[in-house]
Amino acid sequence: xxxxxRTRYGMRAMLELALEYGKKxxxxxxxxxxxxxxxxxxxxxxxxxxxxxxxxSVRGPRGGYMLARPPQDILLKDIFxxxxxxxxxxxxxxxxxxxxxxxxxxxxxxxxxIQGAIMGVLQSRTLKDLVDxxxxxxxxxxxxx
Amino acid sequence: xxxxxRTRYGMRAMLELALEYGKKxxxxxxxxxxxxxxxxxxxxxxxxxxxxxxxxSVRGPRGGYMLARPPQDILLKDIFxxxxxxxxxxxxxxxxxxxxxxxxxxxxxxxxxIQGAIMGVLQSRTLKDLVDxxxxxxxxxxxxx
DNA sequence: AACTATACTACTATAATACTGGGAATACAG
DNA sequence: CTGTATTCCCAGTATTATAGTAGTATAGTT
Numbered sequence: 342x343x344x345x346x347r348t349r350y351g352m353r354a355m356l357e358l359a360l361e362y363g364k365k366x367x368x369x370x371x372x373x374x375x376x377x378x379x380x381x382x383x384x385x386x387x388x389x390x391x392x393x394x395x396x397x398s399v400r401g402p403r404g405g406y407m408l409a410r411p412p413q414d415i416l417l418k419d420i421f422x423x424x425x426x427x428x429x430x431x432x433x434x435x436x437x438x439x440x441x442x443x444x445x446x447x448x449x450x451x452x453x454x455i456q457g458a459i460m461g462v463l464q465s466r467t468l469k470d471l472v473d474x475x476x477x478x479x480x481x482x483x484x485x486x
Numbered sequence: 487x488x489x490x491x492r493t494r495y496g497m498r499a500m501l502e503l504a505l506e507y508g509k510k511x512x513x514x515x516x517x518x519x520x521x522x523x524x525x526x527x528x529x530x531x532x533x534x535x536x537x538x539x540x541x542x543s544v545r546g547p548r549g550g551y552m553l554a555r556p557p558q559d560i561l562l563k564d565i566f567x568x569x570x571x572x573x574x575x576x577x578x579x580x581x582x583x584x585x586x587x588x589x590x591x592x593x594x595x596x597x598x599x600i601q602g603a604i605m606g607v608l609q610s611r612t613l614k615d616l617v618d619x620x621x622x623x624x625x626x627x628x629x630x631x
Numbered sequence: 632a633a634c635t636a637t638a639c640t641a642c643t644a645t646a647a648t649a650c651t652g653g654g655a656a657t658a659c660a661g
Numbered sequence: 662c663t664g665t666a667t668t669c670c671c672a673g674t675a676t677t678a679t680a681g682t683a684g685t686a687t688a689g690t691t
Binding site: 343368369370384387388398399400401402403404405406 | 665666667668669670678
């Protein structure tokens, strides 16, 4: 039940993109430098976020990545499920439906509740919320040329 | 963020012990057979639960394992943290305290909230709750000799 | 003494994660 | 139209955690 680096990195990368939203595209290299993440690894994470439609890209010089939608329209849940996937791999192997005397079914209800609780947190927050937390001290700086 | 088999197995094993609470000790073999878990693997999981004080053991013939406390006194959280450990491995590497313009700090707040949400579910339930779900159809059967 | 169970320790297999590297494709600048 | 900056794509590797196996020691019962 540990949170993967994939998701931790990806969330921070998305926050970087959100902080720069509306400006010029951000390059992998910039994000990787700022967040101290391996260049090539981040590239793959962003590819996942791109194929799930959260990020757009521009190729060539002065290209880079940007959010596909404004930060307030991107739920943290969107990012999380893209990178982390579901918590439980499969259904109860023995029963398609709930069976009262199956311990697997009984415990599975708990795991479902937990999944629901996690999603509850992630659905109530957007990237904008993170930007608001991080933003003010960043606005003074200027990362452009 | 996947739930490990360790925890899924362990939770079901604890439920088996809870279903038998007050009766004779349950052997590893019985639990493993009922839950279709590898004998030797389960042995190790129970060892963890024992060293965290949730389970007691009796050696020798007619020995086995039993809950150290009644099911209503064992929070699912107790079982979970024993087997699964914390969600986040370490603190923010850069700051001992919260720093507003650190993306790591901002996202970490979210992870903390998620951890809190999970614990909320697991602290509001005891093994007794699972027994009540599972119990009635089990009471008719007799697993003793 | 013989038997039945836990207790302990070490080993192995598998899978997932976290990277690393090389080159192809694309677009812009001059 | 050439060079260069960037994304894109694919393949490989290292490390770690999980899941499972094996063997033997130890304690308690009969």
